[in-house]
Each structure stands twice: as structure tokens, then as C-alpha cells.
Amino acid sequence: xxxxxxxxxxxxxxxxxxxxxxxxxxxxxxxxxxxxxxxxxxxxxxxxxxxxxxxxxxxxxxxxxxxxxxxxxxxxxxxxxxxxxxxxxxxxxxxxxxxxxxxxxxxxxxxxxxxxxxxxxxxxxxxxxxxxxxxxxxxxxxxxxxxxxxxxxxxxxxxxxxxxxxxxxxxxxxxxxxxxxxxxxxxxxxxxxxxxxxxxxxxxxxxxxxxxxxxxxxxxxxxxxxxxxxxxxxxxxxxxxxxxxxxxxxxxxxxxxxxxxxxxxxxxxxxxxxxxxxxxxxxxxxxxxxxxxxxxxxxxxxxxxxxxxxxxxxxxxxxxxxxxxxxxxxxxxxxxxxxxxxxxxxxxxxxxxxxxxxxx
Amino acid sequence: xxxxxxxxxxxxxxxxxxxxxxxxxxxxxxxxxxxxxxxxxxxxxxxxxxxxxxxxxxxxxxxxxxxxxxxxxxxxxxxxxxxxxxxxxxxxxxxxxxxxxxxxxxxxxxxxxxxxxxxxxxxxxxxxxxxxxxxxxxxxxxxxxxxxxxxxxxxxxxxxxxxxxxxxxxxxxxxxxxxxxxxxxxxxxxxxxxxxxxxxxxxxxxxxxxxxxxxxxxxxxxxxxxxxxxxxxxxxxxxxxxxxxxxxxxxxxxxxxxxxxxxxxxxxxxxxxxxxxxxxxxxxxxxxxxxxxxxxxxxxxxxxxxxxxxxxxxxxxxxxxxxxxxxxxxxxxxxxxxxxxxxxxxxxxxxxxxxxxxxxxxxxxxxxxxxxxxxxxxxxxxxxxxxxxxxxxxxxxxxxxxxxxxxxxxxxxxxxxxxxxxxxxxxxxxxxxxxxxxxxxxxxxxxxxxxxxxxxxxxxxxxxxxxxxxxxxxxxxxxxxxxxxxxxxxxxxxxxxxxxxxxxxxxxxxxxxx
Numbered sequence: 001x002x003x004x005x006x007x008x009x010x011x012x013x014x015x016x017x018x019x020x021x022x023x024x025x026x027x028x029x030x031x032x033x034x035x036x037x038x039x040x041x042x043x044x045x046x047x048x049x050x051x052x053x054x055x056x057x058x059x060x061x062x063x064x065x066x067x068x069x070x071x072x073x074x075x076x077x078x079x080x081x082x083x084x085x086x087x088x089x090x091x092x093x094x095x096x097x098x099x100x101x102x103x104x105x106x107x108x109x110x111x112x113x114x115x116x117x118x119x120x121x122x123x124x125x126x127x128x129x130x131x132x133x134x135x136x137x138x139x140x141x142x143x144x145x146x147x148x149x150x151x152x153x154x155x156x157x158x159x160x161x162x163x164x165x166x167x168x169x170x171x172x173x174x175x176x177x178x179x180x181x182x183x184x185x186x187x188x189x190x191x192x193x194x195x196x197x198x199x200x201x202x203x204x205x206x207x208x209x210x211x212x213x214x215x216x217x218x219x220x221x222x223x224x225x226x227x228x229x230x231x232x233x234x235x236x237x238x239x240x241x242x243x244x245x246x247x248x249x250x251x252x253x254x255x256x257x258x259x260x261x262x263x264x265x266x267x268x269x270x271x272x273x274x275x276x277x278x279x280x281x282x283x284x285x286x287x288x289x290x291x292x293x294x295x296x297x298x299x300x301x302x303x304x305x306x307x308x309x310x311x312x313x314x315x316x317x318x319x320x321x322x323x324x325x326x327x328x329x330x331x332x333x334x335x336x337x338x339x340x341x342x343x344x345x346x347x348x349x350x351x352x353x354x355x356x357x358x359x360x
Numbered sequence: 361x362x363x364x365x366x367x368x369x370x371x372x373x374x375x376x377x378x379x380x381x382x383x384x385x386x387x388x389x390x391x392x393x394x395x396x397x398x399x400x401x402x403x404x405x406x407x408x409x410x411x412x413x414x415x416x417x418x419x420x421x422x423x424x425x426x427x428x429x430x431x432x433x434x435x436x437x438x439x440x441x442x443x444x445x446x447x448x449x450x451x452x453x454x455x456x457x458x459x460x461x462x463x464x465x466x467x468x469x470x471x472x473x474x475x476x477x478x479x480x481x482x483x484x485x486x487x488x489x490x491x492x493x494x495x496x497x498x499x500x501x502x503x504x505x506x507x508x509x510x511x512x513x514x515x516x517x518x519x520x521x522x523x524x525x526x527x528x529x530x531x532x533x534x535x536x537x538x539x540x541x542x543x544x545x546x547x548x549x550x551x552x553x554x555x556x557x558x559x560x561x562x563x564x565x566x567x568x569x570x571x572x573x574x575x576x577x578x579x580x581x582x583x584x585x586x587x588x589x590x591x592x593x594x595x596x597x598x599x600x601x602x603x604x605x606x607x608x609x610x611x612x613x614x615x616x617x618x619x620x621x622x623x624x625x626x627x628x629x630x631x632x633x634x635x636x637x638x639x640x641x642x643x644x645x646x647x648x649x650x651x652x653x654x655x656x657x658x659x660x661x662x663x664x665x666x667x668x669x670x671x672x673x674x675x676x677x678x679x680x681x682x683x684x685x686x687x688x689x690x691x692x693x694x695x696x697x698x699x700x701x702x703x704x705x706x707x708x709x710x711x712x713x714x715x716x717x718x719x720x721x722x723x724x725x726x727x728x729x730x731x732x733x734x735x736x737x738x739x740x741x742x743x744x745x746x747x748x749x750x751x752x753x754x755x756x757x758x759x760x761x762x763x764x765x766x767x768x769x770x771x772x773x774x775x776x777x778x779x780x781x782x783x784x785x786x787x788x789x790x791x792x793x794x795x796x797x798x799x800x801x802x803x804x805x806x807x808x809x810x811x812x813x814x815x816x817x818x819x820x821x822x823x824x825x826x827x828x829x830x831x832x833x834x835x836x837x838x839x840x841x842x843x844x845x846x847x848x849x850x851x852x853x854x855x856x857x858x859x860x861x862x863x864x865x866x867x868x869x870x871x872x873x874x
Contacts, residue, residue, distance in 0.1 A: 220735045220736065221734045221735055221736065222728055222729065222734060222735065222736050223734070224736075225721075225724060225728050225736050226728070228714070228716075228717070228721075229714050229717075229725065232714040232715055232716050232717070233713075233714060233715070236712055236713060236714055236725065238666060238691070239664075239666065239691065239701075239712055239725075240725040240726070240728070241690065241691050241692030241695065241729070351419075
């Protein structure tokens with residue numbers, strides 16, 4: 001009688017788990033996502049196997065498709081790397097979108113007005129550095145206010161996005177407008193466009209190098225250690241003699257700087273021009289990437305690749321099988337839900353009613 | 361029926377992951393008796409009681425209340441069975457009155473009948489001699505009054521089985537006596553009472569029976585009248601330990617730290633320290649006693665450079681050098697000069713340790729800036745971590761295992777071990793043995809004494825007066841941010857210190873509450 005009254009399901013925190021079990025859970029959650037997604041396709045009247053086939057072939061089937069996919073993955077990976085140190089510090093920088101735009105804006109200035117005044121290599125370097133500085137400064141503003149007056153960084157960084165995007169809109173229709181009335185900034189001169197390596201602009205090399213650097217920075221550098229300590233406890237950091245405000249500002253400058261480089265890569269490599277949608281939501285999607293990768297730079301490569309495959313594949317799905325665009329969003333959502341959700345099962349275990357009797 | 365127990369636990373087992381917190385525990389509690397639940401830290405006392413109060417649910421075993429098997433899934437279920445628990449940390453709404461807090465969350469009509477509640481509260485209060493004013497706001501109350509409200513809250517809900525988790529930790533000796541009187545009255549009234557405590561003399565003074573747990577296992581229950589502190593300690597620890605702290609006389613004490621007229625204000629401008637002056641000597645242990653929140657924390661933080669100083673000076677005299685004023689110096693510089701602080705806050709990890717990192721990462725907190733270049737040196741901290749682990753017998757799977765997942769005692773060993781390893785000339789420790797079991801506490805006391813014999817000026821902020829009296833050479837008593845006395849620990853009595861702890865009264869009352 002006592003037995004009947006016990007809760008149906010109870011949760012208990014797991015102590016630890018062997019790695020292979022963890023990967024089993026992750027694998028089965030991936031499988032669950034595929035099955036759930038398949039169900040959606042079925043309900044829409046499509047053959048799930050054909051649909052998944054299209055996603056794969058559309059994103060990885062041909063060389064051109066692969067290049068498109070890589071192109072999508074580059075800014076995602078770069079931005080995820082940028083926000084990783086902030087998140088490690090528990091500084092919720094959701095202003096990557098704006099910092100990317102700021103970087104793209106600064107790089108575009110040199111691309112538009114200085115392209116004939118310096119050699120191409122120098123021009124690209126200047127664009128990259130100016131992008132990094134602009135992104136860094138844009139990120140520094142909320143960090144400064146946080147450090148000095150403890151303002152809320154979540155709202156602050158978010159609001160900063162709208163300001164910079166508004167500025168780009170104004171430039172588009174005003175001072176930087178190409179053909180009058182077009183509301184478009186002209187394409188960059190070829191000297192200001194990132195060269196291609198293996199058919200994709202060389203931004204992929206930049207982000208891969210940054211991945212390695214970020215891993216080393218977070219794991220082995222003094223600054224990386226400071227960031228980790230602050231993320232755990234600001235009091236402890238202060239106790240250890242760290243200047244918390246300065247570290248917050250420095251880390252945000254770094255984060256914004258990397259976002260700025262991503263902005264430069266996107267404007268110069270992918271778009272060849274600047275427009276207000278240059279960040280295209282990457283700043284937010286990258287948060288998911290960073291979180292799913294548990295802030296591990298190398299894991300981010302895989303996650304951003306996967307998201308790029310889903311995005312590119314869903315695009316193809318739309319054209320080839322006439323599946324509405326919203327369906328591809330649903331599929332992406334299901335994958336993210338399952339992958340984030342499985343962490344719950346890694347950290348907790350469920351105990352069902354009656355089960356413990358057998359043990360006893 | 362005489363044979364029916366108020367509570368009977370049968371084979372209660374609770375696991376957290378791989379850790380077995382309670383291993384098949386049997387326990388009985390009768391009406392009209394006070395049972396002390398005694399055990400080292402991490403022996404599973406609180407876990408066991410949390411299962412009675414509905415916070416945890418047992419993995420195995422049965423709970424019988426009044427002879428009937430019951431299932432307690434929530435604190436509400438517990439109340440329905442007449443079980444109420446008074447937790448260590450009060451759960452009261454500051455801006456509400458006592459009566460409002462007591463009625464909070466009770467079922468009833470939408471309208472709150474304040475008069476009826478106040479009347480009932482007063483009735484309970486009079487019956488047991490609580491002497492609480494139902495209309496007093498909680499923020500106007502002292503710690504002991506707040507605790508009283510918690511007890512009344514439980515009684516109001518009709519509990520006749522009371523569980524108190526370390527109720528005396530925050531009380532002065534006088535307040536403790538008062539609490540004990542109340543508990544005895546309730547016993548006469550037929551209530552069943554369980555009190556969780558570390559303090560042996562309280563066990564002896566108050567309880568009828570003592571149940572001992574050790575490492576999650578039930579060791580046995582004895583009648584208090586038939587046992588002795590030494591016998592209980594043996595049961596708790598599993599082998600004999602001596603209860604005397606070795607206290608050698610200070611050798612050649614020299615002034616190290618001279619604090620003069622130290623005044624500190626908090627963010628709201630309230631005086632946390634008010635003209636504090638004292639001298640800490642190298643080669644002696646200076647104890648600091650006081651009710652929780654009398655300025656102990658602020659004093660240590662001010663010396664360490666972590667709390668802003670409004671007035672006064674802190675003169676530090678290193679060996680063979682002229683004294684320097686530490687006021688206004690950054691924490692890093694003070695630390696480098698040889699002033700170390702091991703502060704164990706309520707949550708243990710809040711300051712001084714990084715919970716998510718292993719021992720190595722935590723050792724690095726002291727050395728991370730050392731060396732040239734951009735990379736941290738992990739080798740030396742790693743060696744230090746292994747040394748601390750060995751020397752203080754820290755139980756951890758590896759020095760990379762997150763310290764958050766270690767038990768409280770081990771966390772403290774890591775903290776204290778690191779501070780001592782920096783070979784300071786002034787060692788400040790606050791609540792270094794907070795919640796530690798006897799064995800580990802003694803390891804820490806011995807470490808303090810060892811440091812003292814090395815000529816270090818040890819400042820020890822403690823909660824347990826018995827320990828302060830046995831460990832320290834002199835005791836400084838703080839009350840409401842002021843020094844109410846400095847006494848010789850070898851000749852003073854506990855009652856005298858207890859009186860000093862509450863001496864500043866009247867207008868200063870406010871400063872005592874947090």
C-alpha cells in the first residue's frame with residue numbers, strides 16, 4: 001500500500017557516467033530526432049527516406065553543394081568561438097549579431113574607399129584588423145557599463161544589435177548608396193574580396209586556425225584561467241586578486257573582435273558587399289552551437305557543420321520536393337531539441353515506481 | 361497502545377549516484393522524548409531527516425508514523441503526518457510579521473483572518489513560553505527570535521514530531537539555554553523531538569536518547585544517562601580519539617598586525633565595524649568570538665583588502681622591516697606580503713574556491729600569475745595539490761575531480777591546505793571547521809597550532825565556544841561591530857564570553873542582525 005503511493009517517476013542526479021554510455025545517449029537522441037523528423041515528413045505526405053536523402057545529397061552530394069554548406073558553417077563556427085569565452089565567464093553576450101555587423105561595416109569602409117590606394121594583401125589585412133577593432137569596440141561598450149555600474153549585459157548587448165543594424169540601413173540608403181534609389185551598397189572591388197582556396201573563400205582557414213587558438217587560449221593561458229574562475233565565482237576571482245571589471249572588458253573586446261573578423265569574412269568572402277542583414281541571425285544560432293558544444297572549440301566544428309548541413313539540405317528540400325520553408329525550420333528545431341534535451345538524461349536518471357523493489 | 365512508536369524507520373536506504381548516503385537505517389522515536397541524532401559530517405543525518413520531512417524520497421525501506429506505513433512525498437505530506445522540520449537556514453519572509461509568516465501557504469479561505477491567527481500564535485507561544493509577538497516584523501527580529509518563529513510555524517501546522525537541524529549553531533549560550541527549556545517543555549507536552557547536532561555537551565544536556573550514524577550506517581541508540589561524551593565520540597568515529605586540543609604556550613610572541621580604530625561601512629552606509637582595535641601576535645592564536653554577523657567577516661575581509669575601510673589603520677610588521685599600513689592596498693599585494701585568509705563562507709564554495717575545478721585548478725588560484733609568458737604553470741599547482749591531498753588526507757578520486765562534488769570536510773581541507781601551503785606570516789581563518797566532523801576538525805586545529813609554533817600570527821574566527829576556549833591563546837569578542845572585550849582564553853569561562861557576545865545592547869541591536 002505504501003508502494004502505490006510512491007511517485008510514478010522520480011529524478012535523481014547521476015554521479016558520473018562512463019563516456020561510452022554518454023555517447024550512447026547522445027547517439028540515441030540523434031536517432032530519436034531523425035525518427036521524429038521523419039514523422040513530420042510523413043504527416044506532410046512526403047517519403048521520409050527520400051526527404052532525408054535530399055537533405056544529405058543537397059548539402060553534401062556535389063562539390064558545389066559541399067562548398068555552399070561550408071560557406072554556411074564558417075560564420076557559425078567563427079561566432080561560436082567568439083562567444084565561448086564570454087559564456088565561460090557567464091557573461092551573456094547575445095550581441096554577436098551587432099558585433100559581426102560592426103566588423104563588416106568597418107571592413108566595408110576600407111573595401112569601398114581604399115581599394116585603389118593599397119596593394120590587395122595589405123587591403124585585406126587592414127579590412128580584417130579594422131573589422132576586429134570595430135567589433136571589439138562595439139562589444140566593449142556594454143562590457144564597460146557592466147564593469148562600472150553592473151548593468152544587465154543581456155539586454156544591453158541585445159539592444160546594441162539594433163543600433164548598428166540601423167546604422168548600416170542608413171548607410172545603405174544614404175552616404176554609401178550605389179546607384180541612386182537602389183538602397184544597395186555597390187559590390188566590392190575584386191581586390192577587396194577574399195581569395196578562394198579549394199573553391200571556398202579562405203575564411204574557412206581563418207576560422208579553423210582560430211579554433212585551435214581558442215582551444216589553447218581557454219585551456220592553457222592565464223587569461224583563460226581568469227575567465228574560468230570569474231565564471232565560477234566573482235568573489236573567488238576578486239579574492240585571488242583578479243581585476244574582474246578589467247577582465248570582463250578584455251574578454252568582451254576579444255569576443256567582439258572575433259565577431260568583427262567573422263563580419264569581415266562574411267562581407268568580403270561570401271557577400272562581396274555590405275547590407276543590413278549581413279549577420280543573418282548567425283549571432284543567435286551560434287549561441288546554440290556554443291552551448292551544444294559545451295564551449296569546446298573542436299566540438300563546435302562538428303556542431304556548426306551539422307547545422308549547416310541541415311540548413312543547406314532544407315533549402316534543397318524546398319526547391320526539389322516543394323516542402324514549405326517552415327518545415328525545414330521544424331526539422332532543425334527537432335534536432336536541436338533532442339540534442340539539448342539528451343544532456344538532461346546524461347545528468348539525471350529516472351527511477352520508475354516499483355523498480356527499486358526488485359533491487360531490494 | 362504503549363508499544364506504538366511515533367516514528368519508526370525500517371531499512372531506509374538513499375543513494376546519490378554511487379554514494380550511499382543512508383544504508384538500511386532503522387530508527388525509532390517515541391512521544392515525550394528528545395532524540396539526538398549524532399554523526400560526523402557526511403554521515404547522513406540531514407539526508408535521513410530530509411526523508412522524514414518530504415524533501416527526499418527513500419530508495420528503499422519503510423517509514424511508519426504512529427505504527428502505520430506512510431509515504432511522504434512532499435513537505436505537505438510530512439505536515440499531514442504531523443512531522444515538521446526546522447532547517448538550519450530560516451525560510452521566512454522578512455517584510456512579513458511573525459503571524460503572517462506562520463500562516464503563509466496554509467490552506468483556507470481567501471480572506472486572511474489576522475486576528476484569529478494572532479490569537480492562535482499567542483496561545484501556542486504562551487503554552488511553551490516562546491514569548492513572541494505575532495505582529496513583529498521578521499526584519500526586526502534577532503536570530504533566536506526568527507528561529508522561534510520557525511518553531512511556532514511548525515507547531516501551528518499541528519506538528520507533534522519536530523526535527524531541528526543544528527538549531528544552536530547560530531545562538532549564544534544564553535539563547536541556547538532558552539531553546540533547551542522550550543524543547544523540554546514540549547517534551548513534557550508529549551511531542552517527539554529529534555535534534556541534529558555536532559556538539560556533544562548539548563547532546564548530554566538535552567536529550568534522552570542518542571542515535572549515532574557513521575558513514576551512512578546506523579551504529580546504535582543509547583540512553584544519554586548511560587553514556588559519556590567519550591563513548592559517543594568512539595561510536596561516531598569508530599575508534600578512540602582524544603578530545604583535548606594540544607595547546608602549547610606561545611613562544612616569543614611579537615606584534616604582527618596592529619589594527620587601530622577600524623571602521624567599515626557597508627553599501628547602505630551601515631556601520632559593520634565600529635572603531636575596532638587589537639593586536640595580533642606572531643606565535644599565538646587569537647580567537648574571534650561573536651554571534652553570527654557581528655562583523656567577523658568584514659574584519660577579515662578588511663584586513664585582506666577585500667572590504668573598503670572608512671577609517672582607521674591596519675599596521676603590518678613583517679620580519680625586520682618597518683610596519684606598513686595595509687589599508688588601501690590591493691588584495692594581491694597584501695597576500696604577497698604574507699597575509700593569508702582561509703574563509704569558509706556558509707556555502708563553503710562562495711569565496712576562495714572554484715567549485716567546477718579540481719584541486720589543481722584551485723591551487724592555481726594562488727599562483728596563476730606567477731611566471732612569465734601567457735600560459736599558466738600547471739605543474740607546480742599539481743604537485744601542491746598532490747601534497748595537500750596526501751598530507752590532509754583529502755578524499756578525492758583525483759586532483760582533477762571538481763571540488764564541488766567533494767564532501768564539505770574535504771572542500772575545507774583543500775581551502776585551508778592551500779592557504780597554509782603559502783607559508784604566511786598572518787593566517788586568518790573563519791569557520792574553518794564549519795560543519796566538519798570531529799576527526800577532520802582536529803586535523804585543522806593541529807594545523808593551526810603547528811602554524812602558531814612556527815611564529816605565524818593565527819587569527820581564528822570560530823563558532824564553537826568550547827573550541828575557542830581550548831584552542832586559542834587570547835579571544836577577542838565582537839558584538840555589533842565593536843570589540844566588547846579581549847580575554848585570556850586560558851582563564852575565561854564560557855559564560856563570560858557568552859555575556860560579552862551580547863553586551864552591546866539597545867541601539868546597537870540592529871547591527872547584530874546581518
